[in-house]
Amino acid sequence: MIKNFKLILILNININYASADSDIMSEEEAAALLNLNPNERVVLNANRVSYNDITGTASAQGKAVLTYKGSKIEAERIDYDANTQKVEAMPLPGDVVKLSSQGRTVTGDHLDYDLNTQEGVLQGARTKLAAGENGGTLFVYGGKIEVMPWENAVEQGLVHGDPTSPNDFIAQWRDVTLTTCELDHPHYRLVSKKISFIPGKSVIAKKPRLYLGKTYIFTSPFDYVVSLKKSAMKYSLVPHIHHSSKEGFGGGITGSLGWDTGTLSFGLAAARKTGLEWMLEVEQELSREFTLMVGVDYSWDEVWNERVWRPRAALTWSKNGWTSRLRWTHDEYIEDQKDSKTKYKGRLDRKPELTVRTPWFKTSPYSWLNLTAIYGAYSEEIYGASISSTTRYGLELHSYFEKELWPRIIFFSDTTGVAWFYDRHHTDQEMLRGFTGLKYNIGRIELATAYEKRRIWGESAMLWDQFKKQQRIHQKIKFPLFMLKDGEIYFAFRGSYDLDEHMIDKAIYSLQWVVDCMTWDLHYINDRAKDGDNKIGLTMSIHAFPNTPASFGDNNEKDPFDRPQDLPKDK
Numbered sequence: 001m002i003k004n005f006k007l008i009l010i011l012n013i014n015i016n017y018a019s020a021d022s023d024i025m026s027e028e029e030a031a032a033l034l035n036l037n038p039n040e041r042v043v044l045n046a047n048r049v050s051y052n053d054i055t056g057t058a059s060a061q062g063k064a065v066l067t068y069k070g071s072k073i074e075a076e077r078i079d080y081d082a083n084t085q086k087v088e089a090m091p092l093p094g095d096v097v098k099l100s101s102q103g104r105t106v107t108g109d110h111l112d113y114d115l116n117t118q119e120g121v122l123q124g125a126r127t128k129l130a131a132g133e134n135g136g137t138l139f140v141y142g143g144k145i146e147v148m149p150w151e152n153a154v155e156q157g158l159v160h161g162d163p164t165s166p167n168d169f170i171a172q173w174r175d176v177t178l179t180t181c182e183l184d185h186p187h188y189r190l191v192s193k194k195i196s197f198i199p200g201k202s203v204i205a206k207k208p209r210l211y212l213g214k215t216y217i218f219t220s221p222f223d224y225v226v227s228l229k230k231s232a233m234k235y236s237l238v239p240h241i242h243h244s245s246k247e248g249f250g251g252g253i254t255g256s257l258g259w260d261t262g263t264l265s266f267g268l269a270a271a272r273k274t275g276l277e278w279m280l281e282v283e284q285e286l287s288r289e290f291t292l293m294v295g296v297d298y299s300w301d302e303v304w305n306e307r308v309w310r311p312r313a314a315l316t317w318s319k320n321g322w323t324s325r326l327r328w329t330h331d332e333y334i335e336d337q338k339d340s341k342t343k344y345k346g347r348l349d350r351k352p353e354l355t356v357r358t359p360w361f362k363t364s365p366y367s368w369l370n371l372t373a374i375y376g377a378y379s380e381e382i383y384g385a386s387i388s389s390t391t392r393y394g395l396e397l398h399s400y401f402e403k404e405l406w407p408r409i410i411f412f413s414d415t416t417g418v419a420w421f422y423d424r425h426h427t428d429q430e431m432l433r434g435f436t437g438l439k440y441n442i443g444r445i446e447l448a449t450a451y452e453k454r455r456i457w458g459e460s461a462m463l464w465d466q467f468k469k470q471q472r473i474h475q476k477i478k479f480p481l482f483m484l485k486d487g488e489i490y491f492a493f494r495g496s497y498d499l500d501e502h503m504i505d506k507a508i509y510s511l512q513w514v515v516d517c518m519t520w521d522l523h524y525i526n527d528r529a530k531d532g533d534n535k536i537g538l539t540m541s542i543h544a545f546p547n548t549p550a551s552f553g554d555n556n557e558k559d560p561f562d563r564p565q566d567l568p569k570d571k
Contacts, residue, residue, distance in 0.1 A: 042068045042115065044080060056082040064089075068115050074098040075111070085115040097122065099147065106145060119148040125173060129203070138203065138226060139182070140195065143175035172196055178205055178226075180542055181517035187486070188212050188518060188542075190224055204259070213486075225256055225263050244535045246302065248272030261285040265295075274300035275307060291316045301333060303345045303383045308333075321359025328352040334380075338468040340498040340505040340529045346382035348464055353378075360568055366403040368567060372396040380464050390461050394420040400564055408441040414564070422461035429458040431467045435560060437474070448476040448561045452496075471499040476561055478512075487515035494559065505529040508557065518542050525557065 047062025057080065060066070064078040066087060075089035075097040089097045089111040096107040099122060109124030126141030173195040179186040190208040205224040210217045243249045250271025257264040262284035270276045281295030297310040314327040329350045336344045353376030360368045373395050379388035401413040413436040420429045437450025452472045460466040478492040495507040510523035518540060525535045 042066065042080070042082075044078065046078070058082070069118070070101060071115075071118060072098075072100040073111065073113060074100075087111070087113040087115060087120075089113070096126075101147075106147065108145065113147075117148070119146070121146055125176070137182070138178065138180055139186075140173065140176055140178050140203065142177050143173055145174075145176075146172045178203065178208070178224075179517070181515075185213070186517065187515045192224075220255070223257055243537075244533050246533045247274050247300075250274070252277075277307065289317050289319050291318070299333065301347070302335075303347075308347075323355075323357045325355045326352055327355070334464045336464070337529055337532075338466070339470050340501045340503060342468055343529065343531045344382075344464060344466075346380050346464055348381075349379045351377050351379070360564075360566070362568075363399070364401075367399060367401040368564075369397070369399045372398070378462060378464075380462055382463060387462050391423040392420055392462075392465070394418060398564070400567060402563070410439040412437065412439065412563075414560075420460065420465065424461040427459055427461040429456070429460045429465075429467065431456055435474075437561075439561060444480055446476075446478040448474075450474045450561065452560075469500075472505070473497045473499065474560060476559075481511075484513075487513055489513055503528065506532075516543075 044058060044060050044064070044066050046060030046064035049058060049060045049064075051058040060078045060080070061076065064075055066073045066078050066080065066089075073087060073089050076092045076095060077090045079088045080086075091097050091109065097109065097111045098105055098107050099111060099113070099120065101118070106122060106125055106127040108122035108126065111120055111122045113120030122145045124141075125143065125145035126139070129138040129140070173192075175193055176195050177186075177189050177191050178195060179189040181187050181189070189211050190205050191211065192205040192208040194206040196204045196206070203226045207220055208224050209219045248271050250269060252267065252269030254265070254267040256266070262282065265279075265281045265283070267279045268276075269278070277297070277299045279295065279297040279299070281293065283291060283293045285291050293312075293314045293316070295312050297312075298307055299310060300306070301308045308331050310329070310331045310333065312327070312329040312332065314325055316326075317324045327350055329348065332348045332350065334344065334346050334348050338344055353374065355372060355374050357372045358370050360370045363369045373393075375391075375393040377389065377391050379390065380386065395418070397415075397417045399413075399415045401415075402410060403412075404410050413434065415432070415434050417432045418430065422428065431454065433452070433454040435450055435452045437448060439446075439448045441447065450473075452470065452474060454467065454470040456467045456469045474494075474496045476492075476494045478490055481489045481491050483489075490512040492510045492512055493508070496505055497503070498505045505528050507526045507528070508523060509526070510521050512522075513520040521539045521541065523537060523539070525533075527533055527535075
């Protein structure tokens with residue numbers, strides 16, 4: 001009889017009910033009998049449900065749904081054993097089984113699940129995860145998946161952290177594919193014998209094989225990490241080649257080792273004029289809000305014509321859009337084009353620098369605003385001079401406005417204002433930069449035009465952060481050249497004209513192969529400003545993660561017409 005069960009099975013029947021010598025109880029009566037709260041009930045709904053109290057088994061068919069302790073299983077058929085608390089779920093051909101927990105869902109072809117331990121094996125598993133600031137989707141499918149609560153994974157040593165965490169479960173996939181392409185035959189994919197998935201945090205593919213289309217490229221000896229929380233990728237062993245007028249021809253590799261709460265990133269490069277360079281960086285989550293980063297570069301310094309050790313560290317706190325960072329660097333290389341005729345190159349020590357940044361606040365239906373406060377102590381060194389022990393504090397304001405005037409014509413304005421104060425010579429500096437224009441289309445031709453003006457008041461006590469006034473016109477054009485069987489080839493140009501110096505200070509030309517989930521960009525940068533460095537390179541950008549391209553050369557410079565990276569998606 002039902003009173004012998006440790007847990008309670010409640011059968012909500014829509015069509016018929018069959019049992020062996022059992023009485024029918026309401027949910028409330030059954031719960032009262034065993035003194036259970038609603039979260040401890042096993043609830044099984046279906047078009048047809050049969051239950052045998054001699055064997056303690058139930059079978060539900062036709063849109064079957066089982067819920068227990070915040071977990072939900074959906075399938076065409078669900079078999080349940082009340083004695084062992086085991087569940088087997090099967091879909092119709094071409095359909096899927098759904099397992100949901102803590103507001104997250106995975107799907108597959110067949111599920112065996114234990115309600116007591118909340119562990120299970122899902123065959124042919126697949127899921128979709130929100131990834132990237134542009135609303136991208138990460139698809140994971142194939143093989144089988146082992147699902148378990150966070151505390152069980154901690155006890156088994158699969159992850160490290162607080163075993164009492166109430167909102168997480170993890171999954172271990174085997175023989176699976178990972179991609180952001182929606183097609184049945186994705187343009188790129190990672191195939192791994194094992195993938196660890198911590199919902200809402202990260203996906204770690206163990207030593208994956210990389211395919212472009214059906215072509216095998218290489219097998220990484222390291223892990224491939226996608227940080228979902230930070231909307232970014234940590235690439236696993238990416239080769240790169242490049243050529244620039246200053247460094248000459250060169251190449252190298254970058255990569256990362258990942259675990260559930262952090263990554264070890266590394267890079268090794270060499271060029272004809274600069275020799276061997278390398279970097280290491282460890283990023284470790286200390287808690288849900290705090291992250292520690294420690295790194296070091298051994299890189300070429302153009303000014304002193306030598307390779308220099310550059311250690312750095314940062315402690316970051318982030319919650320609900322608020323961010324605070326304490327950063328320390330030594331001999332950080334700074335290169336900044338102040339204007340078309342002035343370029344700064346030097347070394348900087350931050351010892352340390354504290355930054356506090358607010359979330360984006362919506363100030364109107366079409367505009368946003370955020371604020372950043374900074375306090376730091378600095379010393380800098382340029383060739384032949386040094387400035388030490390300077391304290392700077394101040395506030396930065398960033399606002400963005402965007403409104404569609406009529407179809408395919410968007411007016412925008414990106415405004416930044418700063419006020420810096422220094423402890424030397426009673427100096428202060430204020431800057432206001434406006435970048436205003438239109439994004440528009442003529443047929444399939446994409447265009448954008450903007451006017452940039454930077455106003456300066458006062459003067460910095462240092463050189464690395466000294467602003468220069470500037471006035472430029474920016475133009476962008478992109479149009480298709482021809483269609484391919486898979487994707488399309490575009491030509492793109494972006495450049496700026498210095499109104500004060502009456503010269504084109506930068507021009508960027510590129511050929512782009514664009515498919516649904518990624519873009520290959522072969523570009524040439526003609527930098528006509530003083531000491532400009534002409535470059536050629538090839539980059540591959542995943543559309544879900546546009547700000548972390550896999551680079552086969554120097555990354556194409558940030559497009560000034562892009563919306564701010566972390567601006568909320570809703571307009």
